[in-house]
Amino acid sequence: METAAGPSGSSSCKDDFLLSDPTIPLILASNSFTESPLTQGKLTPFIWDKVPILIPEIESISDPKDNIDLDQFQPVLVDSSRYGILVNAKAALGQIPREKYRSIREQANPFEKIGRSIFMNRAGVKLVNLDAVFGLTGHSGGLLAQQTAKEFTFADIAGAPGAFSQYLLYRNPEAYGYAISLKTRSPSLRWKTDLLDLSRLNITYGEDDTGDLYTNADWFANWVRKTAPSGVDLVTADGGFEVKNRRKQEILSFRLIMVEVLTALQILKSGPSEETSGRLVLKLFDTVTLLTGELIFLLTLAFKEINIIKPITSRPANAEKYLVARGIRRERANEIVLFLRELNSIYQSGRIVTQLVNPESIPECFFQYLRAINQQALNNQLIAIRNIGNVVKGIKLEIPIYNLPKSLIIWNVPGNEEVRRRYNVNRPIDTPNTGYRATIAGSAYPAQRDISEPLSQRSPRSPRLTHSQPPTIM
Numbered sequence: 001m002e003t004a005a006g007p008s009g010s011s012s013c014k015d016d017f018l019l020s021d022p023t024i025p026l027i028l029a030s031n032s033f034t035e036s037p038l039t040q041g042k043l044t045p046f047i048w049d050k051v052p053i054l055i056p057e058i059e060s061i062s063d064p065k066d067n068i069d070l071d072q073f074q075p076v077l078v079d080s081s082r083y084g085i086l087v088n089a090k091a092a093l094g095q096i097p098r099e100k101y102r103s104i105r106e107q108a109n110p111f112e113k114i115g116r117s118i119f120m121n122r123a124g125v126k127l128v129n130l131d132a133v134f135g136l137t138g139h140s141g142g143l144l145a146q147q148t149a150k151e152f153t154f155a156d157i158a159g160a161p162g163a164f165s166q167y168l169l170y171r172n173p174e175a176y177g178y179a180i181s182l183k184t185r186s187p188s189l190r191w192k193t194d195l196l197d198l199s200r201l202n203i204t205y206g207e208d209d210t211g212d213l214y215t216n217a218d219w220f221a222n223w224v225r226k227t228a229p230s231g232v233d234l235v236t237a238d239g240g241f242e243v244k245n246r247r248k249q250e251i252l253s254f255r256l257i258m259v260e261v262l263t264a265l266q267i268l269k270s271g272p273s274e275e276t277s278g279r280l281v282l283k284l285f286d287t288v289t290l291l292t293g294e295l296i297f298l299l300t301l302a303f304k305e306i307n308i309i310k311p312i313t314s315r316p317a318n319a320e321k322y323l324v325a326r327g328i329r330r331e332r333a334n335e336i337v338l339f340l341r342e343l344n345s346i347y348q349s350g351r352i353v354t355q356l357v358n359p360e361s362i363p364e365c366f367f368q369y370l371r372a373i374n375q376q377a378l379n380n381q382l383i384a385i386r387n388i389g390n391v392v393k394g395i396k397l398e399i400p401i402y403n404l405p406k407s408l409i410i411w412n413v414p415g416n417e418e419v420r421r422r423y424n425v426n427r428p429i430d431t432p433n434t435g436y437r438a439t440i441a442g443s444a445y446p447a448q449r450d451i452s453e454p455l456s457q458r459s460p461r462s463p464r465l466t467h468s469q470p471p472t473i474m
């Protein structure tokens with residue numbers, strides 16, 4: 001990729017970056033609805049308008065994937081000694097037997113019981129949560145108008161079993177989606193097609209029938225563009241796989257995140273304004289190496305605004321967080337696509353990439369932003385792990401009490417059995433248009449599809465508490 005025009009000037013660099021989900025102050029049990037998230041600190045986006053000199057330098061070495069030399073990928077964008085403590089603490093957590101860990105986590109994570117609303121798994125409520133914070137779907141209904149019907153297209157990449165698509169199609173039954181995800185032997189990672197409206201979701205496994213974005217990123221982008229030539233309104237990229245060594249997770253996940261970006265940049269709608277152009281939701285793990293920092297930096301060039309957030313629906317002891325970007329800069333995005341395509345072919349030839357951009361050409365302001373995010377993420381994870389440790393030791397936890405059903409109300413989705421049981425809520429907190437025929441003030445609300453059950457088995461008020469997320473600390 002050619003160098004871009006560079007600034008001699010600098011961009012304003014705020015130092016109050018926050019990773020916190022603004023839902024938190026709203027659901028503190030003591031505060032009711034009186035606290036505004038703004039009074040608790042606003043989620044500050046990173047906006048980089050002036051583009052510095054960008055000289056990509058690609059070093060590549062021959063190295064099999066499992067044999068990655070971590071010395072080349074030091075955690076330089078965080079306090080490295082505290083990061084070492086975190087990695088060791090996570091390794092220790094890995095020693096706790098799965099079943100036991102599940103129950104400990106339940107006690108230590110104040111948001112664990114938020115449940116999954118009416119969706120097939122917890123990932124569904126993560127997108128609900130992100131939508132409420134960032135207005136991804138443009139939905140603005142009240143409790144009796146949880147659904148919207150307007151033109152809306154999306155691509156759900158690395159999206160199986162499909163809770164993200166399920167949510168998007170619930171929120172907007174007129175939406176249309178394109179989806180791809182790795183074909184795996186694990187039944188829990190196959191598309192749950194019985195819970196998805198396949199007349200509005202087009203699932204493909206790509207040119208080679210693997211669903212693998214490593215080999216199908218460009219093919220998928222062309223396939224989407226054939227029927228949606230101007231691109232899609234939203235790309236969700238939630239890819240991940242189990243990595244035993246947490247310290248390696250960031251580096252081993254790098255190629256997947258990179259091809260997700262490669263795909264997304266090709267299919268996001270460019271619009272006259274930030275409001276009308278497409279949005280990206282991209283899952284990240286740790287972001288403490290220069291390699292990841294450089295990729296995120298490229299995203300700050302491709303978009304007018306990026307935010308990094310850890311939604312409360314994401315387990316606090318893990319590294320997962322989400323980057324939400326908007327306002328694509330089409331020309332620059334196209335340049336970056338060429339560059340990422342080249343990187344992907346390096347991986348395809350059995351080598352790995354150690355550097356994308358000369359770090360000296362990245363403004364200090366950007367690193368300041370990422371370090372602040374990383375430091376906060378590190379501290380939050382250490383607190384969450386200490387809480388888990390205290391449960392193991394039988395020490396009583398002092399954590400704030402949250403009103404979790406309220407979060408579902410704020411996010412404007414139906415409740416679920418888990419939260420009801422926990423809070424001993426006897427009457428349904430679902431609103432009338434979420435699967436049940438009901439009459440309010442004399443008018444009959446039409447029954448909507450109950451999308452938490454297979455189409456063939458839908459019946460009102462049947463229990464639907466069967467699935468919970470596998471106990472990973474991904």
Ligand SMILES: C[S@@+](CC[C@H](N)C(=O)[O-])C[C@H]1O[C@@H](n2cnc3c(N)ncnc32)[C@H](O)[C@@H]1O
Nearest residue numbers: 123158160161162163164182212213238239240
């Ligand atoms: C956490 S799950 C996604 C959950 C999903 N968002 C939902 O709402 O149900 C991560 C997905 O990434 C997929 N994945 C991992 N590597 C991939 C690859 N190389 N290409 C495509 N998908 C991949 C996994 O198979 C898995 O389905």
